[in-house]
Amino acid sequence: xxxxxxxxxxxxxxxxxxxxxxxxxxxxxxxxxxxxxxxxxxxxxxxxxxxxxxxxxxxxxxxxxxxxxxxxxxxxxxxxxxxxxxxxxxxxxxxxxxxxxxxxxxxxxxxxxxxxxxxxxxxxxxxxxxxxxxxxxxxxxxxxxxxxxxxxxxxxxxxxxxxxxxxxxxxxxxxxxxxxxxxxxxxxxxxxxxxxxxxxxxxxxxxxxxxxxxxxxxxxxxxxxxxxxxxxxxxxxxxxxxxxxxxxxxxxxxxxxxxxxxxxxxxxxxxxxxxxxxxxxxxxxxxxxxxxxxxxxxxxxxxxxxxxxxxxxxxxxxxxxxxxxxxxxxxxxxxxxxxxxxxxxxxxxxxxxxxxxxxxxxxxxxxxxxxxxxxxxxxxxxxxxxxxxxxxxxx
Numbered sequence: 211x212x213x214x215x216x217x218x219x220x221x222x223x224x225x226x227x228x229x230x231x232x233x234x235x236x237x238x239x240x241x242x243x244x245x246x247x248x249x250x251x252x253x254x255x256x257x258x259x260x261x262x263x264x265x266x267x268x269x270x271x272x273x274x275x276x277x278x279x280x281x282x283x284x285x286x287x288x289x290x291x292x293x294x295x296x297x298x299x300x301x302x303x304x305x306x307x308x309x310x311x312x313x314x315x316x317x318x319x320x321x322x323x324x325x326x327x328x329x330x331x332x333x334x335x336x337x338x339x340x341x342x343x344x345x346x347x348x349x350x351x352x353x354x355x356x357x358x359x360x361x362x363x364x365x366x367x368x369x370x371x372x373x374x375x376x377x378x379x380x381x382x383x384x385x386x387x388x389x390x391x392x393x394x395x396x397x398x399x400x401x402x403x404x405x406x407x408x409x410x411x412x413x414x415x416x417x418x419x420x421x422x423x424x425x426x427x428x429x430x431x432x433x434x435x436x437x438x439x440x441x442x443x444x445x446x447x448x449x450x451x452x453x454x455x456x457x458x459x460x461x462x463x464x465x466x467x468x469x470x471x472x473x474x475x476x477x478x479x480x481x482x483x484x485x486x487x488x489x490x491x492x493x494x495x496x497x498x499x500x501x502x503x504x505x506x507x508x509x510x511x512x513x514x515x516x517x518x519x520x521x522x523x524x525x526x527x528x529x530x531x532x533x534x535x536x537x538x539x540x541x542x543x544x545x546x547x548x549x550x551x552x553x554x555x556x557x558x559x560x561x562x563x564x565x566x567x568x569x570x571x572x573x574x575x576x577x578x579x580x581x582x583x584x585x586x587x588x589x590x591x592x593x594x595x596x597x598x599x600x601x602x603x604x605x
Contacts, residue, residue, distance in 0.1 A: 245318040247342040258519035264326040270301040274540040306334040317343040326515040333418040336368035336586035354529035377506035380544040384502040386478030390492040399427025410474040415459035417599040422503035422584035432584035459603040480570040481543035504581040
C-alpha cells in the first residue's frame, strides 16, 4: 500500500458546477405522477449468470488509478480478477442535474438506461427514490455492506435503511479558512459575519450544497428543518448581500480564491481541504460548534439494469475494508467504511499510515457529535425554494 497516500485532485474541485434549471430537473422536483414507476415495473430479467459484465457510471477523478496508466484502476482490476466480472467504467457524471437530464427520458418511459450502477449525490438520489427509478439491493448478498457501512450513514430520511443506495464516498460541508492571514481561529458559523471578514467570505451558490450549514449556524436541527428555517436563512443572506459582506457565491472555484488569499473564509468540502492543506498548511477546516452537514454520494442500480447481481457484487467489493482503504487513500473524502482505518494505520508507508489519523477522512467521536445528515428538500418545496435562493445568489 505504499502508493495509497498520494494526493489526487478532487473531481469536485474541477467539475462540480452550478445546478441546472432545465425542464427535466423541474419535473423531478415536482414529482410529476406520470414519471413515477411502480415497484413491480422496476426490474428486468437479470443476465448476470451468463454475462459476466456490468456498466458503471461515475464522476471523473473519483477512483484510484495506476501511476503508469490512468486507464488502469487497481481496485476495479482486483474485482475482475477475483470474480471474473468485467467492468465497463465511464467517467460521465459531471453534474447531478446534467446527468439527470441524460437518463431521465429512459427512466420515465420504462426503458433501459444502458447503465447497471451509477453514483449521484444523495440530494439527487432522493429524487430517484421518490420517483421509483432505482431498485432495492439485496443486502443478504452484500455481507460487507451489512457489516461495515458507517452507522451514521445507514438511515438517511430519503432512503430508510439504505435499501436503494449505498454511499460511495462521504464528506462534510464545513468552513475552510486561512489561519495565518486571518489571524485567529474560526469555531462558529456566526464568525463568518464578523466585520473583519467583510468582502472576504464566499458561500456555495447551489441550494442543496449550501443551506444545511447556514441553517445549523442559526441553531436549526437540519434533520427536520422547516420552511421557517429556510426563510430565516434567506433573510439573513439578503442582508449580507446588501452589505457586500459576501464576496460572491461560488461553485468549486472557491478553492482558488482561498489559495490566493482573496478569500479568508468560506464554505468548503472536507475532501478539498485535505488536499489544499497538503499544499498550504495555513489552510484549516472546521466543523463549527453549531454543527456541519455530513453528506454522501451513493451507488444506485437504475431500473431495468441487466446486470443487477453483478452490480451488487461490485458494491460489496468496495465495502471490504482493505478495498475501502485503498480507495479512500486516493480520493481523500470521508470513508464510509470506518474499519478501513485500521488497514491504513497498519501500512508500512508513513504517509499512508498518517491518513488513518486524519479526522477529515475518519472523523473522531467529538467531530461526529456535531455532524448531521440534513433532510432533503421535498418535491413540493423545491420549485419555490430554488427560485428564492437563486434570486439571492444571482443565478
